[in-house]
Amino acid sequence: MDDDINTKIPTHQFGFRENHSTTQQCHRIVNEILKSLEEKKLCTAAFLDIQQAFDRVWHDGLLCKLKATFSTPYYLLLKFYLTDRYSRIKYNMETSDNFPIHSGVPQGSVLGPLLYLIFTADIPIRNDTVIAPFADDTAIMASNENPQTASLSLQTHLNQLEAWLSNWRIKVDETKSAQVTFTNRKTDCPVVTINEHNYQSKTR
Numbered sequence: 001m002d003d004d005i006n007t008k009i010p011t012h013q014f015g016f017r018e019n020h021s022t023t024q025q026c027h028r029i030v031n032e033i034l035k036s037l038e039e040k041k042l043c044t045a046a047f048l049d050i051q052q053a054f055d056r057v058w059h060d061g062l063l064c065k066l067k068a069t070f071s072t073p074y075y076l077l078l079k080f081y082l083t084d085r086y087s088r089i090k091y092n093m094e095t096s097d098n099f100p101i102h103s104g105v106p107q108g109s110v111l112g113p114l115l116y117l118i119f120t121a122d123i124p125i126r127n128d129t130v131i132a133p134f135a136d137d138t139a140i141m142a143s144n145e146n147p148q149t150a151s152l153s154l155q156t157h158l159n160q161l162e163a164w165l166s167n168w169r170i171k172v173d174e175t176k177s178a179q180v181t182f183t184n185r186k187t188d189c190p191v192v193t194i195n196e197h198n199y200q201s202k203t204r
Contacts, residue, residue: 008069009117012125015135016113025134029141032130033182036143042181044150044189045141046158049176053136054116055104058169059083062105062119069118081111103169119168124160128153147181151190154179158194165195 009017014025029045036043059082067075082105086098105112105119116135123138125131132139140161142153165172174197181189 009121010123010125012131013117013121013133015133016117022134025132029132029139032132032141032143037182037184039143040184041143041145042147042150042183042185042187042189043141043143044147044154044179044181044192045139046154046179046192046194047177048138048140048194049173050136050138051171051173053170054107054112056170057105057116057119058103060102061168062115065118065122066115078111078115082115120170122164124157124164126153126157126160129157131157147187147189150181151192154189155192158192162194 014020014022014028033043033045063075063079063082066078069075070078085101087101088098089096105115113135120133123131123133128142130141132141140154140157142150142157144150144153164170172194174195177194179189179192183189
């Protein structure tokens with residue numbers, strides 16, 4: 001396409017990319033935790049899971065981002081690929097009416113993962129936190145000597161993320177998400193929230 005597609009995807013995203021893997025992203029997270037411990041800091045992290053990530057990609061929002069990413073011919077091609085799609089259900093001899101599909105990327109396709117990565121490429125980042133996404137799983141980490149300051153940095157990032165999620169109609173699965181604090185001290189970091197959900201903080 002216009003340029004190497006890898007230039008469209010942020011370097012912190014390790015999902016579905018050449019020369020990237022789950023193991024490498026895990027090493028990146030572990031290194032950040034070890035660095036914090038060596039510097040006698042607390043590292044508090046929010047591990048987030050996106051609910052039905054591929055099924056809920058909002059088409060109008062995705063098309064907006066595709067238009068800003070690619071030249072007109074490629075954009076129109078992808079628009080044709082996404083629009084005027086329908087689904088229906090067949091049970092025994094009965095078939096439902098056709099229902100228009102306004103969200104989701106075709107799973108099992110080559111383009112599906114790429115479209116998801118483009119849709120989430122502008123996820124908020126901050127200088128005082130580290131973000132580590134792998135496809136629809138994301139870790140956000142904040143480190144500081146002061147537990148309140150660490151949680152404040154993490155909470156500020158989550159507040160920005162919450163607004164971004166709402167704007168692009170993406171939902172976090174709170175039941176699969178958690179906050180974990182890594183420390184050598186007996187002190188814990190204050191609990192953070194997202195979408196008014198209080199995480200049960202765990203310490204390691």
